[in-house]
Amino acid sequence: MTYSRELSAALKKAKARVGDRVKAAGHEGILMPSPELVKDSTHIVLKLDTGYNLGIKFEPKTQIVKLAGRKDAKPGKKPKLTPQSEGKIALLATGGTIASKVDYSTGGVSAALTSEDLIGIVPELGDIAHIDMKTLGEWMSEDLDHENWITIAKECEKRLKKDDGIVITHGTDTMHYTSAILSFMLHTPGKPVVLTGAQRSTDRGSADSAMNLITSAYTALGDIAEVGICMHAQPDDSYSFFIRGTKVRKMHSTMRNAFRPINDYPLAKVFPDGRIEPISVRPYRERGKTETKIVFDNAVELLKVYPGADPKLLTNAVNSGAKGIVIEGTGMGHVPTKARKPWVPVIKDIVSSGVPVVVETQCLYGPVNPRVYSNLRLLYQDAGAIPAADMLPETTYVKLGWVLAQEKKLPKIRDMMLTNYAGEINDRIEPDMFLY
Amino acid sequence: MTYSRELSAALKKAKARVGDRVKAAGHEGILMPSPELVKDSTHIVLKLDTGYNLGIKFEPKTQIVKLAGRKDAKPGKKPKLTPQSEGKIALLATGGTIASKVDYSTGGVSAALTSEDLIGIVPELGDIAHIDMKTLGEWMSEDLDHENWITIAKECEKRLKKDDGIVITHGTDTMHYTSAILSFMLHTPGKPVVLTGAQRSTDRGSADSAMNLITSAYTALGDIAEVGICMHAQPDDSYSFFIRGTKVRKMHSTMRNAFRPINDYPLAKVFPDGRIEPISVRPYRERGKTETKIVFDNAVELLKVYPGADPKLLTNAVNSGAKGIVIEGTGMGHVPTKARKPWVPVIKDIVSSGVPVVVETQCLYGPVNPRVYSNLRLLYQDAGAIPAADMLPETTYVKLGWVLAQEKKLPKIRDMMLTNYAGEINDRIEPDMFLY
Numbered sequence: 001m002t003y004s005r006e007l008s009a010a011l012k013k014a015k016a017r018v019g020d021r022v023k024a025a026g027h028e029g030i031l032m033p034s035p036e037l038v039k040d041s042t043h044i045v046l047k048l049d050t051g052y053n054l055g056i057k058f059e060p061k062t063q064i065v066k067l068a069g070r071k072d073a074k075p076g077k078k079p080k081l082t083p084q085s086e087g088k089i090a091l092l093a094t095g096g097t098i099a100s101k102v103d104y105s106t107g108g109v110s111a112a113l114t115s116e117d118l119i120g121i122v123p124e125l126g127d128i129a130h131i132d133m134k135t136l137g138e139w140m141s142e143d144l145d146h147e148n149w150i151t152i153a154k155e156c157e158k159r160l161k162k163d164d165g166i167v168i169t170h171g172t173d174t175m176h177y178t179s180a181i182l183s184f185m186l187h188t189p190g191k192p193v194v195l196t197g198a199q200r201s202t203d204r205g206s207a208d209s210a211m212n213l214i215t216s217a218y219t220a221l222g223d224i225a226e227v228g229i230c231m232h233a234q235p236d237d238s239y240s241f242f243i244r245g246t247k248v249r250k251m252h253s254t255m256r257n258a259f260r261p262i263n264d265y266p267l268a269k270v271f272p273d274g275r276i277e278p279i280s281v282r283p284y285r286e287r288g289k290t291e292t293k294i295v296f297d298n299a300v301e302l303l304k305v306y307p308g309a310d311p312k313l314l315t316n317a318v319n320s321g322a323k324g325i326v327i328e329g330t331g332m333g334h335v336p337t338k339a340r341k342p343w344v345p346v347i348k349d350i351v352s353s354g355v356p357v358v359v360e361t362q363c364l365y366g367p368v369n370p371r372v373y374s375n376l377r378l379l380y381q382d383a384g385a386i387p388a389a390d391m392l393p394e395t396t397y398v399k400l401g402w403v404l405a406q407e408k409k410l411p412k413i414r415d416m417m418l419t420n421y422a423g424e425i426n427d428r429i430e431p432d433m434f435l436y
Numbered sequence: 437m438t439y440s441r442e443l444s445a446a447l448k449k450a451k452a453r454v455g456d457r458v459k460a461a462g463h464e465g466i467l468m469p470s471p472e473l474v475k476d477s478t479h480i481v482l483k484l485d486t487g488y489n490l491g492i493k494f495e496p497k498t499q500i501v502k503l504a505g506r507k508d509a510k511p512g513k514k515p516k517l518t519p520q521s522e523g524k525i526a527l528l529a530t531g532g533t534i535a536s537k538v539d540y541s542t543g544g545v546s547a548a549l550t551s552e553d554l555i556g557i558v559p560e561l562g563d564i565a566h567i568d569m570k571t572l573g574e575w576m577s578e579d580l581d582h583e584n585w586i587t588i589a590k591e592c593e594k595r596l597k598k599d600d601g602i603v604i605t606h607g608t609d610t611m612h613y614t615s616a617i618l619s620f621m622l623h624t625p626g627k628p629v630v631l632t633g634a635q636r637s638t639d640r641g642s643a644d645s646a647m648n649l650i651t652s653a654y655t656a657l658g659d660i661a662e663v664g665i666c667m668h669a670q671p672d673d674s675y676s677f678f679i680r681g682t683k684v685r686k687m688h689s690t691m692r693n694a695f696r697p698i699n700d701y702p703l704a705k706v707f708p709d710g711r712i713e714p715i716s717v718r719p720y721r722e723r724g725k726t727e728t729k730i731v732f733d734n735a736v737e738l739l740k741v742y743p744g745a746d747p748k749l750l751t752n753a754v755n756s757g758a759k760g761i762v763i764e765g766t767g768m769g770h771v772p773t774k775a776r777k778p779w780v781p782v783i784k785d786i787v788s789s790g791v792p793v794v795v796e797t798q799c800l801y802g803p804v805n806p807r808v809y810s811n812l813r814l815l816y817q818d819a820g821a822i823p824a825a826d827m828l829p830e831t832t833y834v835k836l837g838w839v840l841a842q843e844k845k846l847p848k849i850r851d852m853m854l855t856n857y858a859g860e861i862n863d864r865i866e867p868d869m870f871l872y
Contacts, residue, residue: 140811142770145744145777173767177743235867252870253768253802260871301749304740304764306833307613308581313737316752328740331609332689334578341581366689375576397742431671434688435696435871 004042007058011044014064021068022046025056028067032273045273087129087221089167090159094152095139096171098198098209122210128217128274132163141171141178141197146296146401149178153185153294156193160290165192165220167213172197172250172258175229179245181296181398183227183422190289193227194219194242199256208232208256215240215270222276223285224267227422232256233269241266244282246395246424249364261436262364263390263429282423295405299323302397304362305335311346314357318350324400324413325350327385328393329359333368337375344375348383356404356413360388360396365434386417389425399424440478443494447480450500457504458482461492464503481711523565523657525603526595530588531575532607534634534645558646564653564710568599577607577614577633582732582837585614589621589730592629596726601628601656603649608633608686608694611665615681617732617834619663619858626725629663630655630678635692644668644692651676651706658712659721660703663858668692669705677702680718682831682860685800697872698800699826699865718859731841735759738833740798741771747782750793754786760836760849761786763821764829765795769804773811784819792840792849796824796832801870822853825861835860 029046196216198209216230227245247264269277301317335343367390370380388396403416452458465482632652634645652666663681683700705713737753771779803826806816824832839852
């Protein structure tokens with residue numbers, strides 16, 4: 001039993017066992033097995049008569065009453081994990097730690113598991129939905145580029161026509177770059193496209209892959225029709241966040257809850273028992289609504305500015321063939337302006353030659369503002385840089401590559417960079433989004 | 437009264453009033469007025485016999501006993517704001533928003549106030565200590581470089597010999613680069629060196645400069661002999677954090693509590709009434725203990741890696757004269773390894789030619805680990821890159837410039853990069869440091 005002591009005692013007192021019909025906190029339903037992944041769970045799960053699973057947090061005042069024994073409850077009917085359990089999920093494996101094994105000769109870890117191996121390790125997936133697996137690659141995510149993104153996007157485009165949702169297993173290092181570009185390439189997916197992975201290799205004790213896969217499968221069967229990342233929200237196994245693909249970032253190199261929303265709330269909490277608790281309202285699943293644009297021009301460079309940085313970084317980029325430049329500016333989107341090595345005149349020349357220069361903030365949280373300071377006015381009004389609102393550096397970079405593959409003219413590129421295609425721009429940044 | 441209900445009840449029960457001599461949680465002292473800026477405070481403040489104010493958190497088990505009435509306690513002595521209020525602070529103004537005015541003709545903001553103007557705006561500073569002001573510059577911080585850092589450090593070196601502590605007002609955009617390099621240049625300050633600034637200009641209603649200056653002045657008179665940043669810890673005016681100069685980063689472009697500790701706890705909470713509540717143990721003020729090393733070689737480049745990034749970024753850097761390169765790697769410190777455009781062979785060549793390549797993580801939180809993955813082994817064991825432990829990108833960049841000014845040989849440079857000079861490396865990263 002994995003319930004907390006208080007909850008175990010309350011269930012014992014009520015003589016309620018799994019399969020019994022019970023009433024708890026005003027809800028009636030069949031008591032479901034406690035999720036095995038959660039130790040000392042303080043929740044019970046009821047299958048309501050509507051077929052939905054409801055998680056109820058047990059508190060000292062929560063009353064649990066047994067209404068009928070398991071025989072009388074719903075004789076002959078085997079409880080299903082979710083109402084959608086006849087759904088079909090495409091599981092696309094691309095490599096990464098979630099598909100990796102420890103090589104005990106070197107102690108190193110490398111991508112080795114196929115999607116079939118994954119199902120073998122997490123057999124619960126088969127209970128959630130029909131899983132149609134395909135291995136697209138065995139890549140560590142630091143080695144990916146736009147060609148891999150296009151491979152993944154094209155497979156998604158196919159699967160969105162026939163399956164109920166998509167789960168993509170992926171290395172975590174650049175997962176948020178991939179989630180951002182897929183958000184643009186599959187900009188109206190109509191169904192959930194869920195990226196997930198693992199911070200610990202699957203054959204280690206502290207593995208996070210099982211819960212990440214299970215919550216991702218439930219998300220893929222759910223109603224939030226977005227491209228996003230579904231990974232641990234907490235250091236423990238209590239629940240995952242599903243976070244919009246353009247507003248998510250790997251913020252910790254080792255912790256299981258490394259992926260955080262930036263300038264946004266998560267779309268939802270997803271619990272290992274299948275409950276999906278929406279946090280922000282988003283487009284819902286809709287038939288025949290898929291629209292895609294799978295293109296990318298990789299002649300884009302991403303540069304970070306820092307004190308003393310030489311503006312020849314910019315001219316080197318253009319001389320090397322860059323057709324677009326993204327700068328991680330400081331604060332509200334500054335670059336050296338009245339410095340000994342000023343960037344603004346060089347940017348002005350580059351923009352005049354037809355190459356877009358987009359500036360976002362290396363703070364990560366908060367927006368760029370092209371007006372507050374006189375130095376900002378020189379950069380945006382005078383030199384013609386494009387302020388990237390509150391977009392993440394990674395999102396700005398992939399968006400510029402996606403835009404450049406569609407438009408060559410500066411005014412149109414500017415318009416597209418400032419258009420909100422996939423929730424990448426948030427006009428309502430709330431204080432509690434900071435360090436969420 | 438602004439105490440919490442429980443604390444008020446406990447004080448009433450003990451018949452303890454402000455000015456009485458009390459014993460609480462093992463400490464004896466005079467009960468000080470509750471801080472007016474804090475609502476529902478769960479702390480009491482005792483003035484100890486040493487003259488220091490001590491904040492004590494009230495918990496259900498905390499015993500408060502009245503030892504003597506206020507008349508018997510220390511008759512005739514008016515409590516001072518701090519015991520050091522005859523102290524002398526050097527206030528060095530360098531520009532930034534804290535010293536800026538709105539230009540109502542353009543709506544823009546630019547650096548304009550001198551240190552004298554600052555005192556005029558925040559006259560409370562004069563009550564805290566004798567303030568010896570000097571204006572070093574009227575710079576916006578995006579325009580600073582290592583020459584400004586050396587100017588500031590040399591003035592600090594002088595002032596550490598005669599004043600009790602230093603407050604430096606500074607633009608916020610690159611304040612954490614400056615706090616990091618000052619931490620190395622003044623690596624054993626012996627006294628507090630406190631950087632502060634403002635996220636809102638001083639003539640606006642939501643200005644944060646007054647509380648930042650006041651808490652910084654108290655910190656400069658306090659006992660934590662570190663270079664650090666003292667700014668709002670919360671969106672409201674409840675208290676500031678004093679954060680170690682090498683472990684702090686501007687994480688939000690607009691919010692007042694933008695500066696956060698990364699892979700570290702703050703050194704202390706500093707309240708506007710002068711209380712300093714230590715969070716982590718640090719070196720204390722010590723006479724004659726100042727050691728400095730004010731040097732910098734600016735032939736360092738900071739590059740961020742991203743999917744599809746071309747390793748010619750590295751060769752361009754070396755061809756432009758870089759004598760050291762810092763890379764913001766992904767996850768545990770990866771660069772493209774088995775990618776279409778691999779970075780590892782190029783790094784191997786560069787390191788072989790005697791140019792150090794140091795890699796840290798663009799996650800910001802968490803350490804680099806040179807061993808876990810086979811790709812990491814190729815980069816660190818085989819190609820000879822230097823893993824930057826849990827250092828911030830900004831700290832790694834300024835540290836490499838500081839090290840290169842002292843050493844030319846690779847093995848010694850590696851040793852110095854991995855030596856902990858100013859708390860920049862933390863071997864004990866705790867889970868709750870994430871998003872602190």
